[in-house]
Amino acid sequence: MKTGGSLSIWFFIGLSLLVNGVLIFGTGLYELVYPPQDRVVLYALHAGIWWGGLLAILGAIYCYRFSPARERARNSV
Amino acid sequence: MKTALILADASGLVHLSTIDLVIIVFYFALVLAIGLYLKERANTGEDFFMAGREMTAWVAGLAFLSANLGSLELMGWAGNAYKYGILAAHWYWIGAIPAMLFLALVMMPFYHICKTHSVPGYLKLRFGEGSRALSSISFAFMTVLMSGINMYAMAVVMKVVLGWNIHVSILVSSITVAIYVALGGLRSAIFNEVLQFFLIWAGALLIPILGLVEAGGWSGLKAQILKNLTEQRVANPGAYTHAWSTLGNFTDNPMGINWVGIVFGLGAVIAMGYWTTDFLVVQRVLSAKDLRSAKLAPIIGAAFKMMVPFIVILPGLLGLALLRDPHTGSLLRLVPADLAWSDAGRAQGLHGFDEVLPLMLARYCGPGLLGLGITALIAGFMSGMAGNVSAFATVWTYDIYGALINKNASDEAKVRMGRWSTLVGVAISIGTAYLVVRSQSIMDYVQALFSFFIAPLFGTVILGMLWKRATPAGGFWGLFAGTISSIVMWAWVKVNPDAVKYVALSSQAQDQAQNMFRALWCWLICVVVTVVVSLVTKPKPDAELTGLVYGLTEIPQEEQVSLLHRPTFWAIVVGSVFVILQIIFW
Numbered sequence: 001m002k003t004g005g006s007l008s009i010w011f012f013i014g015l016s017l018l019v020n021g022v023l024i025f026g027t028g029l030y031e032l033v034y035p036p037q038d039r040v041v042l043y044a045l046h047a048g049i050w051w052g053g054l055l056a057i058l059g060a061i062y063c064y065r066f067s068p069a070r071e072r073a074r075n076s077v
Numbered sequence: 078m079k080t081a082l083i084l085a086d087a088s089g090l091v092h093l094s095t096i097d098l099v100i101i102v103f104y105f106a107l108v109l110a111i112g113l114y115l116k117e118r119a120n121t122g123e124d125f126f127m128a129g130r131e132m133t134a135w136v137a138g139l140a141f142l143s144a145n146l147g148s149l150e151l152m153g154w155a156g157n158a159y160k161y162g163i164l165a166a167h168w169y170w171i172g173a174i175p176a177m178l179f180l181a182l183v184m185m186p187f188y189h190i191c192k193t194h195s196v197p198g199y200l201k202l203r204f205g206e207g208s209r210a211l212s213s214i215s216f217a218f219m220t221v222l223m224s225g226i227n228m229y230a231m232a233v234v235m236k237v238v239l240g241w242n243i244h245v246s247i248l249v250s251s252i253t254v255a256i257y258v259a260l261g262g263l264r265s266a267i268f269n270e271v272l273q274f275f276l277i278w279a280g281a282l283l284i285p286i287l288g289l290v291e292a293g294g295w296s297g298l299k300a301q302i303l304k305n306l307t308e309q310r311v312a313n314p315g316a317y318t319h320a321w322s323t324l325g326n327f328t329d330n331p332m333g334i335n336w337v338g339i340v341f342g343l344g345a346v347i348a349m350g351y352w353t354t355d356f357l358v359v360q361r362v363l364s365a366k367d368l369r370s371a372k373l374a375p376i377i378g379a380a381f382k383m384m385v386p387f388i389v390i391l392p393g394l395l396g397l398a399l400l401r402d403p404h405t406g407s408l409l410r411l412v413p414a415d416l417a418w419s420d421a422g423r424a425q426g427l428h429g430f431d432e433v434l435p436l437m438l439a440r441y442c443g444p445g446l447l448g449l450g451i452t453a454l455i456a457g458f459m460s461g462m463a464g465n466v467s468a469f470a471t472v473w474t475y476d477i478y479g480a481l482i483n484k485n486a487s488d489e490a491k492v493r494m495g496r497w498s499t500l501v502g503v504a505i506s507i508g509t510a511y512l513v514v515r516s517q518s519i520m521d522y523v524q525a526l527f528s529f530f531i532a533p534l535f536g537t538v539i540l541g542m543l544w545k546r547a548t549p550a551g552g553f554w555g556l557f558a559g560t561i562s563s564i565v566m567w568a569w570v571k572v573n574p575d576a577v578k579y580v581a582l583s584s585q586a587q588d589q590a591q592n593m594f595r596a597l598w599c600w601l602i603c604v605v606v607t608v609v610v611s612l613v614t615k616p617k618p619d620a621e622l623t624g625l626v627y628g629l630t631e632i633p634q635e636e637q638v639s640l641l642h643r644p645t646f647w648a649i650v651v652g653s654v655f656v657i658l659q660i661i662f663w
Contacts, residue, residue, distance in 0.1 A: 007114065009136060009268045009271050009272070012107065012111055012268065012272055013271065013272055013275050015107070016103075016104070016107055016272060016275065016276065017275065017279065019103055020100055020103070020276075020279065020449055020452075023096055023099060023100055023445055023448075024100075024445035024446055024449060026445075027096050027443075027444050027445035028443075028445065031443060031444070036443070036444075039443075040439075040440065040441055040442060040443045041287075041291065041440050041441055042287050042290060042291060042441060043443070045287070045290070047283055047287060047441065047442070047443075047446060048443060048444075048445050048446050051283055051446065052445065052446075055279055
């Protein structure tokens with residue numbers, strides 16, 4: 001699915017989800033260890049951990065699947 | 078976590094932490110990097126204005142939807158859901174899905190075969206220069222003015238929600254959009270729109286998930302809304318969670334509208350006009366690499382559009398059920414923005430309808446998640462603005478500059494003009510934003526002005542595509558009469574508010590209901606005038622209409638591909654899900 005340059009749009013999306021996911025996951029873990037004083041509603045569900053983790057996994061899959069190396073190999077076939 | 082207040086004062090609704098700011102800065106860096114990366118691939122007119130016509134169905138379809146998902150769309154319709162209940166979902170369902178499927182299956186072949194660069198370009202081929210000039214000039218200027226108004230409204234929301242300085246919000250976001258669109262043209266705008274689409278979902282999807290957990294599911298949410306509205310003695314509290322059953326009478330629902338206005342005004346005219354002729358969205362589909370992709374793109378867009386109420390309408394309904402004053406614990410009642418954002422309103426701690434989405438965001442999202450949610454709102458604004466600016470640059474360059482000012486402009490000159498008109502379009506938008514700062518009534522006028530052109534334009538384009546007898550004179554005078562009649566009806570109600578009972582068939586009609594009926598009447602006037610004038614004027618010979626009109630155009634048969642790759646199959650699937658949703662939320 002080549003849609004521009006040698007980098008696919010899906011690679012950029014993967015990168016964005018991966019970076020945001022890691023940051024949110026890390027922040028969620030930090031809050032688990034050091035609970036904040038002002039807590040959001042449903043804090044006990046620790047949404048940051050599972051939502052951040054989900055985004056990071058999805059982003060990693062996209063980054064791998066549409067990595068520049070794999071795109072080059074696909075385009076050269 | 079240390080709270081960072083860069084760019085902000087203490088008056089914001091929510092406060093961002095350092096990690097939130099890192100997420101927002103990363104987003105800005107990424108969209109600029111994409112613009113720089115794609116600069117080398119925007120050297121010809123086809124590249125800059127049409128993204129090389131090589132987009133896949135998925136990319137074109139998601140960009141098609143994303144260009145419409147502005148942040149005001151997100152916050153405004155969440156606010157409308159709080160104000161009108163689930164009736165607001167009609168703007169995502171009957172107000173979008175049939176029109177998007179109609180575009181895919183009926184209209185896309187004509188746009189694709191005639192290889193037009195724009196909707197005004199199609200009007201030129203079908204009806205001549207007069208119709209193109211009328212539609213391109215009105216579209217170009219209204220687009221940048223609307224972009225400026227959205228920019229201002231976004232900056233105000235950022236000030237209210239985050240305490241950000243209005244000037245910083247306007248300049249940072251608009252200059253970023255100007256850079257990446259001017260560098261990479263439509264391809265850059267589309268790439269960023271697809272990225273923004275993902276960020277919008279990633280940032281906003283947690284609200285309905287956590288909200289439904291807190292409310293006890295859909296049945297718990299409905300029960301809580303009924304209880305809260307009954308306590309507050311709101312009329313027809315049950316109407317807030319039923320999409321169709323209260324549309325028998327104008328007085329049975331909070332919008333003051335009946336099914337005729339929703340089905341014919343919204344579904345048959347406004348939605349058809351917007352989704353099939355507004356170049357802001359149609360341009361994305363024109364960039365598709367082949368006819369099958371061009372037909373699939375709006376269907377993919379429709380599939381996701383149907384789901385948008387989950388992240389927009391549901392948070393508004395959750396706000397009705399769950400929002401409480403953090404100090405007193407009593408139910409929080411949101412009010413119109415002009416009251417909430419006045420000095421008196423702020424002093425009393427009032428919140429506007431449009432704040433319901435940020436309020437729900439702040440309710441559930443801690444550091445990191447909050448940054449992603451705010452990024453989703455910013456991404457929404459920027460995708461909408463990039464859509465406006467890239468559509469403006471194309472229409473200006475091809476249909477005004479290339480058609481009226483410099484008819485012999487080379488391809489290179491057009492690309493140069495495209496880059497400059499992108500920057501000028503952003504500058505005009507910024508100017509409009511500051512004009513609105515000085516006089517907010519301008520906002521109402523320009524928004525109304527924009528709506529004057531959409532409904533009649535649909536009448537002209539659809540008759541042009543489906544009726545070969547429509548003549549150039551019929552097309553021009555129909556478009557002109559439809560536009561003028563819309564302006565007259567709007568002015569009539571402004572001067573004499575009692576006239577609403579004639580225009581919208583009910584004195585109870587709210588703004589949205591008035592828009593629906595005004596669109597319906599002006600579309601009918603456009604169609605009648607086009608037909609009458611066409612019947613007394615000379616039509617174009619059939620040979621000149623090949624590729625432009627149904628019956629004189631050989632529509633390519635769908636390729637021999639498997640069922641799962643056929644646009645018609647997926648249109649039936651999406652249409653069926655649409656019908657099921659209407660029954661579930663009847």
